[in-house]
Amino acid sequence: MIMAKQTVVQIDNQATEILTRNNLSITGGRKRILHLFLEQAGALAHGDIEKKVGEKFDRVTIYRTLQTFVDKGIIHTIPTADNSIRYALCKDECSGGHHHDHHVHFVCTVCHITYCLDDVVTPALKFPKGYTSSHVEVVAEGVCRNCKPQH
């Protein structure tokens, strides 16, 4: 899927639009953090965000902003086995207010970027008698498109 890189203005408009649509005040911090998610494909951990925004914002503000975004369904969390919650933007289908994110997540072992594979749907599973599942998370580990050895 090749698409023209968005201009800063476009990203900014998109950030504002997301905040407006979710009845959130438009603030520098929220726009800054949304920019980070809009500018790149991967998921971000709290620590990544803290590093990227530099000293500009208080740690507490970042925590609260991420929590707000999760509550509003703007971003979703991705389970990891390394004790760092990762967050990724919900795609348009999700952002109505409630989450869907029935897609698979992919962690590249080379570049350590976490991708949302929106086209890979989590498969249906048959559970043992007595277990009722309401939600299934799938995290795949491997080598991503960009880190694939060239031939």
Next chain:
Amino acid sequence: MIMAKQTVVQIDNQATEILTRNNLSITGGRKRILHLFLEQAGALAHGDIEKKVGEKFDRVTIYRTLQTFVDKGIIHTIPTADNSIRYALCKDECSGGHHHDHHVHFVCTVCHITYCLDDVVTPALKFPKGYTSSHVEVVAEGVCRNCKPQH
């Protein structure tokens, strides 16, 4: 699967056997922690273990013991979205030295116990062009057998 509850002695023998098989010194701490895993079905987070063993062992010892067990393939980690690494015993098939754990994990939203569903195999997935996956983790959320509303 109904099986007779193991006696304390049996569990203790089993713990010793696991340590011996993995060339680990037999110490009180390691046996104590192995007991916790052998005595019950669910996965344990570091915090759970710290609470259960009481003041008997240093926090650092617990961290190091868990790390040792993971390295030896005695236990494996389970990804979560709530920033707490959970550990579960590897079943016999896994414990040779390298991990398999191709099974699904199940987190009960009522009792918050994490189960290894050893009989539910992680399904094969078709990834987008360029992505090569080496390992897939599946975590299901729902209501477990014990918490299921009775009829």
Next chain:
DNA sequence: CTTATTTTGCAACTATGTTGCTTTTTTAAT
């Protein structure tokens, strides 16, 4: 039983996450 090796405990430290309260910014109404 003694020695070499491994493990544990301790102390100090870093990182991560939370809460209450004050100040600042944003919004919305004049």
Next chain:
DNA sequence: ATTAAAAAAGCAACATAGTTGCAAAATAAG
């Protein structure tokens, strides 16, 4: 545009989680 009410950000203090180096204790091997 000004201003009052509401929301967000910053600050400080705290709580929890995880790491590292080193000394003391326990274990394994001879």
